Amino acid sequence: MDEILRQIAIMFPGIEKYFSAGFIVFARLLGFIRFAPILNRREVNTTVKLSLALLLTFMLTPLLNPPSPPSGVSPMLLMLLNFAVGAIIGYIAQLIILAIEAGGDMINTQMGLSSAMVMDPTTNSQTSILSRMITLLAICIFIQLGGLYWLFNALIRSFEIFPIYAVHIPLEKIINLDYLVKTTSNVLYVGLQIASPVLLATLGQDIILGVISKTAPQVNVFQLSFLFKPVFGAAIMIWILPMLIGVISDFFLSFAGIY
Numbered sequence: 001m002d003e004i005l006r007q008i009a010i011m012f013p014g015i016e017k018y019f020s021a022g023f024i025v026f027a028r029l030l031g032f033i034r035f036a037p038i039l040n041r042r043e044v045n046t047t048v049k050l051s052l053a054l055l056l057t058f059m060l061t062p063l064l065n066p067p068s069p070p071s072g073v074s075p076m077l078l079m080l081l082n083f084a085v086g087a088i089i090g091y092i093a094q095l096i097i098l099a100i101e102a103g104g105d106m107i108n109t110q111m112g113l114s115s116a117m118v119m120d121p122t123t124n125s126q127t128s129i130l131s132r133m134i135t136l137l138a139i140c141i142f143i144q145l146g147g148l149y150w151l152f153n154a155l156i157r158s159f160e161i162f163p164i165y166a167v168h169i170p171l172e173k174i175i176n177l178d179y180l181v182k183t184t185s186n187v188l189y190v191g192l193q194i195a196s197p198v199l200l201a202t203l204g205q206d207i208i209l210g211v212i213s214k215t216a217p218q219v220n221v222f223q224l225s226f227l228f229k230p231v232f233g234a235a236i237m238i239w240i241l242p243m244l245i246g247v248i249s250d251f252f253l254s255f256a257g258i259y
Contacts, residue, residue, distance in 0.1 A: 031086030
């Protein structure tokens, strides 16, 4: 076996260099796929994720033209640092999807559907039906606008900012604090922007039902609200759906430059 490995090293002089670099690239890809939107969903089989990471490793490692591994640096430390860098890039992109999900939660609560919860396998938590529907719609729009290209472009650029054998993560280059503040603040802003038509419509309905309860106390307004809110909210959702797609598309395009 040692002789076979020796002959392979003679035939391919750079195989050791590419082999060690491939492990580190694979670690960064695993962190990226674990947290990046679309790729992190449980609907995508684990075998598919690992196969994709392995395929991308074979494609990217020769393109990076890695140097020889440095001496005195733990390979485990390099793999952990690269996994962390990939996870940071994926999670920052995931924040954009979370803003859309917040709008769905607001609509779901205002329509009185808070008790209708389903299990989200991606986050292992309970989520509302409308939130899940709007999130899936946002993911489809994200793919249609070229979101996957933006994600992989950011991943490739990360190798220029943080080389595979670096031991110091330049957070000021990977994480822009102004962008991070803008993204987190947009969770509430974009959520209200998406949910505002339903919020205003249900507010008007509450005012009308309040007037009815004062003018005709014998009418059970409390039970009527359970009947009208979901139906009225669903009608508003169908009406604003084309505008909703435009709002989500503009929101995604406003962040296209960060990749």
